[in-house]
Amino acid sequence: MKAALLTAPNDLVLAELPVPALESGDLLIRVRAATICGTDIRIFRGRKTAGVRYPSILGHEFAGEVVDTGGCSGLSSGDRVALCPAISCGHCHLCKTGRENLCTNGQAVGYEIDGAFAEFIRIPAQAVAAGNIRKLPDGTGFDEAALAEPLACVLNGQEKVGVSAGDVVLILGAGPIGLLHVYLARLRGAARIIVSDPNAHRREAAMTGGADATIDPRNEDITVRVREETAGMGATVVICAIGVPALARQASDLTAHGGRISLFAGFSKGEMAEMDVNAIHYNEITVTGAFGLSRRDYDRAFDMIAGRRMDVRGLITHRYGLDSTLEAFETAESGEAIKVAILND
Structure with missing residues (x-):
C-alpha cells in the first residue's frame, strides 16, 4: 500500500x-x-x-x-x-x-x-x-x-470552560479549531462571539460561520476593541485556539470579572507563559486546560455532523x-x- x-x-x-x-x-x-x-x-x-x-x-x-x-x-x-x-x-x-x-x-x-x-x-x-x-x-x-474528531475536542473544551447561553465568547485564532469553536458557541447560545486573527480570509470565514465581530490583532488594539465590543466588561469566556504562549497573558487582560479562560490549543513541551495572577485572583478568573476527547464527546460530535445539526x-x-x-x-x-x-x- x-x-x-x-x-x-x-x-x-x-x-x-x-x-x-x-x-x-x-x-x-x-x-x-x-x-x-x-x-x-x-x-x-x-x-x-x-x-x-x-x-x-x-x-x-x-x-x-x-x-x-x-x-x-x-x-x-x-x-x-x-x-x-x-x-x-x-x-x-x-x-x-x-x-x-x-x-x-x-x-x-x-x-x-x-x-x-x-x-x-x-x-x-x-x-x-x-x-x-x-x-x-x-x-x-x-x-x-x-x-467529528476535532469537533469532539472542541466539545470537550467548551464543556470544561462552561460555554453557555448568554456568554460573550472571545476566540483567539480562527483556524479550523477556532472556527469550530465559533460554530459550537453559536449553537450553545452565546450572546456574542468575537474572533481575533491576523488572517483576513479566516476572519471572513469566522463571520460567515456565526461570529458577530472580528479583530485584526496586527493592526488593531485588541484590548480596546474587546472593551468596545463588550461595553467595557471584557469577555465572559476567552478561548485560546492557537498555541501561542503569549496569548495566555493576553487572555487574562481580556476576560471579564468572574470570567473563564480555556487554554485549548496544544503548546510545545517546555513552553512557558506569563499570566496576570493579580487579575486572576482579584477578578476571580477561572483558567482551564482542555486536551483531546472522550468517546462520549466523539459520539456527540459524530451525531451532530451526521444529523446536520452542524454543517x-x-x-x-x-x-x-x-x-x-x-x-x-x-x-x-x-x-x-x-x-x-x-x-x-
Missing part, C-alpha cells in the same frame, strides 16, 4: 508498505478521507515528540470503508465508518472517573499506532470492542465525518490525493487553507 511515512522530523516521504497484518478482533479499513490536524503539523516539524516513534504514519481524523472485519460482529465488508481515535485502557482511575482522554495507559492513533495518511489502516481490537467505530449514515461524506463541509477548502501529502501539509501550514483533506478514491 501507499503511505506517507514520517521517518524523522521534517522528513515525510511517500512509501510503499505492506498492508497491515491483523490480529484477532482487529479491523482493516480502506481510508477514504483524512484531514490534517495542527498536531500532525507539530509532529511533522518536531515540535511534538512525546510518544512519537520513527518511522510512523500520521493521521487521526479520518473515515473509510471496512475491508476486513477480523471476525468482529456487527460490521461487514464495505461498511462506511469513522473512528474515535481515543483508545484508552478503560481500567485506570482516570478512565473509571470519566476522564479517559487523560488516560496515561492508552495509545494514540497517528504515531503510537500507525495512522490514516495511507491507503489502509489497522484498528486495534481494543478500540473495536470498546465501541470506537461509528457507521456513517447515507448522505454523510467521508471528509465531513473525519471532522462542517465548508471548512474543507483544499483536497489532495495521497501522492501529494507533502504539498497538502505545506498548504495546511501556510495559512491559506482552512481545513485540508487527503482523499483516496
Whole structure:
C-alpha cells in the first residue's frame, strides 16, 4: 500500500508498505478521507515528540470503508465508518472517573499506532470492542465525518470552560479549531462571539460561520476593541485556539470579572507563559486546560455532523490525493487553507 511515512522530523516521504497484518478482533479499513490536524503539523516539524516513534504514519481524523472485519460482529465488508481515535485502557482511575482522554495507559492513533495518511489502516481490537467505530449514515461524506474528531475536542473544551447561553465568547485564532469553536458557541447560545486573527480570509470565514465581530490583532488594539465590543466588561469566556504562549497573558487582560479562560490549543513541551495572577485572583478568573476527547464527546460530535445539526463541509477548502501529502501539509501550514483533506478514491 501507499503511505506517507514520517521517518524523522521534517522528513515525510511517500512509501510503499505492506498492508497491515491483523490480529484477532482487529479491523482493516480502506481510508477514504483524512484531514490534517495542527498536531500532525507539530509532529511533522518536531515540535511534538512525546510518544512519537520513527518511522510512523500520521493521521487521526479520518473515515473509510471496512475491508476486513477480523471476525468482529456487527460490521461487514464495505461498511462506511469513522473512528474515535481515543483508545484508552478503560481500567485506570482516570478512565473509571470519566476522564479517559487523560488516560496515561492508552495509545494514540497517528504515531503510537500507525495512522490514516495511507491507503489502509489497522484498528486495534481494543478500540473495536470498546465501541470506537461509528457507521456513517447515507448522505454523510467521508471528509465531513473525519471532522467529528476535532469537533469532539472542541466539545470537550467548551464543556470544561462552561460555554453557555448568554456568554460573550472571545476566540483567539480562527483556524479550523477556532472556527469550530465559533460554530459550537453559536449553537450553545452565546450572546456574542468575537474572533481575533491576523488572517483576513479566516476572519471572513469566522463571520460567515456565526461570529458577530472580528479583530485584526496586527493592526488593531485588541484590548480596546474587546472593551468596545463588550461595553467595557471584557469577555465572559476567552478561548485560546492557537498555541501561542503569549496569548495566555493576553487572555487574562481580556476576560471579564468572574470570567473563564480555556487554554485549548496544544503548546510545545517546555513552553512557558506569563499570566496576570493579580487579575486572576482579584477578578476571580477561572483558567482551564482542555486536551483531546472522550468517546462520549466523539459520539456527540459524530451525531451532530451526521444529523446536520452542524454543517462542517465548508471548512474543507483544499483536497489532495495521497501522492501529494507533502504539498497538502505545506498548504495546511501556510495559512491559506482552512481545513485540508487527503482523499483516496
